[in-house]
Amino acid sequence: MADDLTPYRMITDVLCRTFALSEEELRPDASFDELGLDSLALAELAVTVEDETGHRLDGITAGHTLAQAAETVAARLATGMAGTTANTA
Template sequence: MSVTQQSILGFMRDQLKKTFQIPDDQIEPTTTFGELELDSLALAELAVLLGEELGVTVTEDGITAETTLAEFAGEVEALVAPAGAAQ
């Protein structure tokens, strides 16, 4: 399975809508977590959901209110690449 930043963004979009009831029109790659008003517990839950989906350990460490969805997806993609290379 090839995991790209786009596929991670798609998964995050789905989870933000389904789990956190965030309207689709508020979710863009340039949207920050601060703009979504997600608290640290919500960020931790999103990280767990991503980790379960991708089979890697994802944490919310380093995410600030200014972090965009695209930046976070890029960090997650970097975690997946080494895990995939080890298989």
Template sequence: MSPVQTSLRSTLTGKFDVPESEIVPDATLESLGLDSLSLAELALILQEELGVEIQDDEAAARTTVGELTQTLATKYAATPGPTAR
């Protein structure tokens, strides 16, 4: 599992109590029970953990887990860090 997938899954399960079995690529963030406040909090947590900037529309209610994972993976790969990514 990539760092992006690990971070997203651990945040959804640990912080927002989403069952691991529900975190599938076609699930929307809304269907996982995240409201607008939760979406903002999710974006902040992921930004801090991954060192990438997340726009409001990139983590919107109708965004799927797969779409968010792909967006984050692209940004994460393009972000210089202390180790090679």
């Protein structure tokens, strides 16, 4: 991810590039379901986010909004969470 991109902007850029969505239809309160993304598309989004940030976008469903996804990425970047979510206990 380029240093000057916010997590929200990075996600919207990925959505435009990968899923041919227009910037006009992307808004923070839009759910992935509203945007027509199914579970397979969300998996592809998660892989792309991980490739660009080194952090996984786990737990996002079609009912989540773009703002919620961006908050997840921002929190992981801020805490430096590892790219894996495996339990070590």
